[in-house]
Amino acid sequence: MAMGNGVKEMEEQMGREVSRERRKVTELSEDEVERYSRQIMLDSIGYEGQLRLRNARVCITGAGGLGSPIAMQLTAMGVGYIRLVDRDVVELSNLHRQMLYTDADIGKVKVEAAASRLKAINPSVDVEPLAVSINEGTADDVVKGCDLVIDGLDSIDARYALNDACVRAGIPYVYGGALGMLGSACTVLPGRSACIRCIFPELSDDEMPTCSIEGVHPSILYMVSAVQVSEAVRIITGQEPVLLNKLLYIDLNDLSFSTIDVSRNEHCICNGINRGKRVVATTTASGSIVFKVEELCGRDMGKRTFSITPKGILAIDLDAVARKASSLGFKEKSRGEMGITLVSDGRSFSVLRSGAAVVVGVESEDAALNLYNAMVEVKQ
Incomplete structure (x- = not known):
């Protein structure tokens, strides 16, 4: 990526x-x-x-x-x-x-x-x-x-x-x-x-x-x-x-x-x-790419939900994500040209080709980011 x-x-x-x-x-x-x-x-x-x-x-x-x-x-x-x-x-x-x-x-x-x-x-x-x-x-x-x-x-x-x-x-x-x-x-x-x-x-x-x-x-x-x-x-x-x-x-x-x-x-x-001065948001670093992790409205009967957003636009290989997810016990729920959703044991992981992801059913920001890193190879 x-x-x-x-x-x-x-x-x-x-x-x-x-x-x-x-x-x-x-x-x-x-x-x-x-x-x-x-x-x-x-x-x-x-x-x-x-x-x-x-x-x-x-x-x-x-x-x-x-x-x-x-x-x-x-x-x-x-x-x-x-x-x-x-x-x-x-x-x-x-x-x-x-x-x-x-x-x-x-x-x-x-x-x-x-x-x-x-x-x-x-x-x-x-x-x-x-x-x-x-x-x-x-x-x-x-x-x-x-x-x-x-x-x-x-x-x-x-x-x-x-x-x-x-x-x-x-x-x-x-x-x-x-x-x-x-x-x-x-x-x-x-x-x-x-x-x-x-x-x-x-x-x-x-x-x-x-x-x-x-x-x-x-x-x-x-x-x-x-x-x-x-x-x-x-x-x-x-x-x-x-x-x-x-x-x-x-x-x-x-x-x-x-x-x-x-x-x-x-x-x-x-x-x-x-006028035009940039204001930079607080971010979390993962590898060499900067991400922002934030909690969203609870989903799936109130499960904790987190979004993971890269600072820029990435180019994710969805096939590679699907293969990695399968090895981790996730099954494909839906897939389109722009993204894929995978589920396993009450957890849901949705990732876009652009790199943004939504993780449902984990307990913390760190757990969400760890799952992202396990699913998606992050490199410059």
Whole structure:
């Protein structure tokens, strides 16, 4: 396994050349006019707005509770190119709220299953599934070449990395978050508005509640995702976003909506001489490659679950992983082009070609990393 040089190299290694330049569409076909007729009628979209949607390149980060409905809505609305990014596999506990997936997808890499479903929803949309973890080492490649980024993540560290990459590249970023019965959203226009670090300057994943403890109501996810899609469409069609320098709070308990004004922090990385400065997350070293290990929401009836994320993008040999796993008593549960899931004695090990992994049923971060090292040969 060797270190990759970003998203482009990984795509080449996987034999999936993705065109970086798409020919601009100057008029809609008769079928497109009919398909999108009910939104073309809207003054806020119209024919020209639909053309803008058709030519837009949108990156959706996260294919879970928020990312799933966002991807479905934008695909149905005719956004021309969608890059869908996620590091995870489909779990049974996802299905009550992530309607992009079915029981048949359990154990599959999320973005791989999602891409197939999205193409069925609208075959004219170009969907690029990207099975990588978003962190300080990968975020710049993840957002490269896109006009807009929409946040469906569940990690504050990943959000900070994504925010920083969008600030550096000058790409609009639509934030959304939801937990329990509460949700929030805002829009970041680099150079014009507060960024996520301005609004939430010192959060830590270790201090944040999780859905395995707090739970999450599917309705709050669809409400927040609808707001995010609305903001995204406004930006794509050339309108001012409503949530510029405003943070929206939604409380499903009493169906209340409130906004607070936010402003840029002059000491934040998005301002002045600090603009574009990289902020490096705490990491754990394994061999010669740097990893981050973090605990996720419990899975499979509350078993401890850990993600293992390389700082960069690797090129994993899934056949070699399968052979090693077999020698350790693991059996293959599911496998696709982008990843593999293996199970043994109440433990589950899912690894992507990019090197990110999720380990279920071990007792500690060290145990998760030890299992990773036993399964995957790590070398420079």
